Amino acid sequence: MRIDLTVTIGGEAGQGIQTVGDIIARVCHKAGLHLLAINDFESRIRGGHSFLQIRISDQPVLAPHHKIDLLIALNAETCALHKKEMAENGLVLLDVENDAEKEDAKENLPEEAREKNVLPIAFSQMAKDAGGKIMTNTVAAGACLALLGAPFSAFEQILKTTFAEKEKILRNNITAGRSGFDAVKNSDFDKAFDWPSDGSEKGKLLSGSQALALGALAADCRLAAFYPMSPATGIMIHLAEMMDELPVLVEQTEDEISAVNMIIGASYAGVRSLTATSGGGFSLMAEGLGLAGITETPVVIINSQRPGPATGLPTRTGQGDLLFVINASQDEFPRFVFAPRSVNQAYDTMIRAFHLSEKYQVPAIILTDQYFNDSLWMTTRKMAVPKKIERFVTTDEDMKSPSDYKRFAVTASGISPRALPCKGRALVCATANEHDEAGHMSETTADRNTMVEKRQTKAKDMTGEMNGPEGYHGESESLLVGWGSSDGAIREAVDLLRSDNFDVGGLVFSDIWPFPRKKTNDALSRCKRFITVEQNASSQLGLLIRQQTGHSFHTSLLQYDGRPFTANWIAERTKSVLEEIR
Amino acid sequence: MSNTTQYDNDYENKWCPGCGNFGILNAIKKSLADMEIAPEKILMVSGIGQAAKTPHFLHCNFFHGLHGRALPVATGAKLADHDLTILVNMGDGDCYGEGGNHLLAALRRNINITLLVHNNMVYGLTKGQASPTSRHGFVTKAQPQGVAYQASNPLALALSQGAGFLARGYCGEIEHLSQLISAGISYPGFSLIDILQVCVSFNKENTYTFYKDRVYTLDKEEYKADDMHQALDLTMEWEDKIPIGIIYRKETRSYTDELAPLQSGPLFKQTYDPKKIQKAISAA
Known part of the structure; x- marks a missing residue:
């Protein structure tokens, strides 16, 4: 890799780290660079320490790097916390109150935070001069981009799209950005590089959450029910943004138990439906998962993992739920579990999960994690929408005698023809109890054995659908x-x-x-x-x-x-x- | 004479002889026949318990789900296709106990579903433990010293949560109950009908005689059911006199009328448009 550097922006929650990061990421993306931006934050809205780390390259970026080349420290604590991660010739941009403080800033840093290359800059003072302290982020972004060697025009273009509708705010931000940009004009930074001149985007820049949401839309998901839980909520927010344009409804429920039962009801009534949660919420959904299993109702459930058990580390990442989701709920029934490796694969997996879930009439679980959901990734290929959605449902017209329809009819594949309720004369009867072929409760050994075997039979063909590692x-x-x-x-x-x-x-x-x-x-x-x-x-x-x-x-x-x-x-x-x- | 036989099926009934559920089942059939809703046009949703078995004894579509969770299932089905006519059958333990949070949400959501609570003030399926509506002091094997809780007042609770349609029926007044059910189905929002039900096996207090001595029918001419405070007073009547009828009804719109994605028709009926989706994805 010719270009490979890492920029970290750190400070307190609420200081606008996200905004600085977003601007830098978008400028790089627009210029035709590759990048990965990870979000590291605590479970709090204000204070504490958060950071956003962007790795920028001329080659696809696969993971975050362990060294920081440029640290934008919105407070002194950031210097101390990241000192050990600084690269050999790394540079720290430190925000100081005003110009007067600048001279003493390095000396005033606590011992553990002193770094050889610290460049104190009065970001907030410059922001105030440009029209308001709120633009400190823009000043910082400007300084950072200037050090990276970005042309100001590339920065200006992103500011224009960010503040498109508010002319005065845009003008002030350009002034603020310019002052940040100019402030570091004479500073050397080893890792500055020649910016690509062709400037064509190398892919779409999007979070894992967004990729999952877009995949759900492409899969014709119509109902998404959820109870807010980090790090899964973002998926639902991205879906909710589409409610004006597309036939998709996002419903916030009273709890996760409701969410899973609601999507089962919606799917039974004929629309593809989704819920997304993390391990704690998934735990509450375990009985509902079994309901989908015994009633053979297709549903898709995303479990975006975070460390547990119980509340664990709410805003952080982990892979501790693998065996749990394979085994969740009492007794046995077939299910799919997928763990996408990339944003492109996550998008494709959503389409595939909905398809396979309906084909086999089983629940499909998608395992992601906070790192995947909250990071900004770049796609490597187009996200194509299927031309047609195969629904695997049957209607009166397909039946010899709709009045004799049996929802759980025994077949060689274990898959019974699936009719939808109130759509014809065929009655669709489903129960959480063990049942006969018609869907009525039954406790006979014959019905019990038949139904267990019918459900388990599906596993063979389902295995055939699975890709190897x-x-x-x-x-x-x-x-x-x-x-x-x-x-x-x-x-x-x-x-x-x-x-x-x-x-x-x-x-x-x-x-x-x-x-x-x-x-x-x-x-x-x-x-x-x-x-x-x-x-x-x-x-x-x-x-x-x-x-x-x-x-x-x-x-x-x-x-x-x-x-x-x-x-x-x-x-x-x-x-x-x-x-x-x- | 309405034809209720169209809702009969061959499935063996599993309730105790003399169970109050039979009256409720007959009232449901009568209401559906009166309203001329064909069996294949009905979706019954239920939870777990003796009451929740009701759909099995009817010729109709049904989803018999988990304990306490019938309302979320029914809500999901209604959001998927708001042209469906959905009746939910739950018991007092199922609805007011295990499913309490879902009831609160359903009342606030005001989605067009009719909820029938078979309220026998005891757990039947699990053989006689106290339910949320068992009276203080009610003795069971699990509560041998008598229930130390206060009984829940579900109608008062529902009223305080902004319920739009509240009624109380009695399993011994089938004709009257069928009219309540019809009124509930016709109501555009969420309707809750709490039904006094006799349990001949496990509740020796709230018997047919108990109700015969106390139940009186609200006079539709005199009582208009449009005043929340009067309604609240009625929900508090219990010891000597127990009112049955529509307790409260207010003008409303269904939840599904408020949701933007449902304005072009039920989600189920809207078409998959790959071009439009591709455009939205490309713009995201």
């Missing part, structure tokens, strides 16, 4: 095995390790359940050993692989501190493991 240098001696959003960090770690002559590849799962046993066996058959890389404390995927294939992982690299993986972390630990074997 994706290999990256998959023929290598040692494989790093992970799932979901860790994909990027694992790939980058593989690159780092290979450049140091380690024979290492990656294998990342996105289709989790029904477990693609044969495909996994094939993928693991050639390696000498595999090491699992997961954000939980027991290597849940590793345990699942062992249970399903008999293959045991050599060891596991586990991180459960709520922060996303970096390639460096994975690569360093892999080296230790492999050097021990040598």
Whole structure:
């Protein structure tokens, strides 16, 4: 990579870190650069410490970097907290009250926050001069972009789209941005680069949440019911933005129990429906999941993971729910579980999950996490909308005798023709109790055995729908095995390790359940050993692989501190493991 | 004479002989026949309990869901297709206990669903424990010293939450109850009909005799049911006299009339337009 640098903007919640980050990200994106912006924040609206970290490159960015090249510190605490992460020639832009303070600023920094390259700038003073302290963010963004070597026109263009409708506000922001830009004119920054001149966007810039929402729309999701819970709420907010244009209704419910039951009711009545939550909410939905299972009602449930148990770390990331979602709810019934690896795949997975859920009349669960949902990613290909949606429903016209219709009729595939209620003469009867083919409660052993076997029969064809794990240098001696959003960090770690002559590849799962046993066996058959890389404390995927294939992982690299993986972390630990074997 | 046999089915009834649910079942059939709603045009939704089995004993579409959760299922179905006629059957434990939060939300949402609560003041399916409407002091195997809670007053609660249609029926007055159900179905918003139901197996206090001595019918000419304070007074009557009839009714619009995406018709009936969706996705 010719260009690869990381900018971090840190300060208190409520200081507008998001705004600075958004502007910088959009300027870079518009100029044709690649980027990934991650959001790190505490569970509070004001105060504390938050930061947004943007990694900018001329190549696709797969994961955050462990070193910071440019730190925009909106308070002194930010310097102290990130000091250890500063790159060799990193630079800190420190916000000081006014010009008078500038001289003393470095000396006034507490010992632990002193960094050799600190550039104090009176962001807020400049903002006030331009028309208001509120524009401190714009000043900071201007300074940052100037140091990166961006042309002012690129910055100005983004400001114009941001403040399009308010002329005076726009004028003031341009003035503020200009003063920030000019303030660092004479400062050197090692990592400044030549900005691409062609300036064509390399993809769409969007959050994981947004990709999931757009995928739901493309899948013809009509009802989305939810109870607010970080980090899943953003998905619903993005869907709600579409309510004026498209036939989709977002309904905020009284609790998660209601949300899951509501989408089951909506799906039974004939529309595709979705809910999204995190582990705590998913726990409340467990009984409803079973209801979808026994009534064979298709629904899609997103569980955006955060560390737990219980409230855990509400605003942080993790992968601790894998075994939970596979097993949630009492007794057994088939379900799909997917864990998309990227924004493009998340979009496609939504379409696929709705399709497969209706095809097999089973619930589909999508596992994402805070890191995936809240980060800004770039797409690598177009998000195409299916021309047609296949609904897998039957009507009176398809039946010899609608009055004899049986919702749970036994078939070879286990899938019964699905009619919708009140749409014809066929009566659609469903119950949470064990039942006969007509959908009436039954306690006979014959009906019980028939229905258990009918539901379980589906698993065979469902397994056939599952993709195996994706290999990256998959023929290598040692494989790093992970799932979901860790994909990027694992790939980058593989690159780092290979450049140091380690024979290492990656294998990342996105289709989790029904477990693609044969495909996994094939993928693991050639390696000498595999090491699992997961954000939980027991290597849940590793345990699942062992249970399903008999293959045991050599060891596991586990991180459960709520922060996303970096390639460096994975690569360093892999080296230790492999050097021990040598 | 309306034809109620069209709602009969062959499924074996599993209630105790003499159960108050039979009266309620007959009143439902009578109301549906009076309103000329064909069996295939009805969606019955229920939770868990003896009351929640009601749909199985009717020739109709039904979704018999989880304990306490009938209202969210029914709400989802109504949001998906607001042309559906939806009746919900729940018991007092199911609705006022396990499903309490959903009732509060349903009252505020005011979606056009008719809720029939079979209120026998005891748990039947689980054999005789106290329910939210059991009186203070009511003795059961689980509460051998008598219930130490106060009984819930669901109608007063509903009124305080802005309910638009409230009625109380009695399983022994089938004709009257069927009229209440019809009025509930005709109401454009959420309607709650609390039905005094006798449990011959587990409630030896609130018997047919108990109600025969106390129940009186509100006179439609005299009582207009349009004053919230008068209605509140009626919901407080219990010891010697128990009013049945429409307690309160106010003009309203259904929730589905308020939601922008439903203005071009039920969600179910709107068409999938890939071009429009692609445009929205590209613009996002």
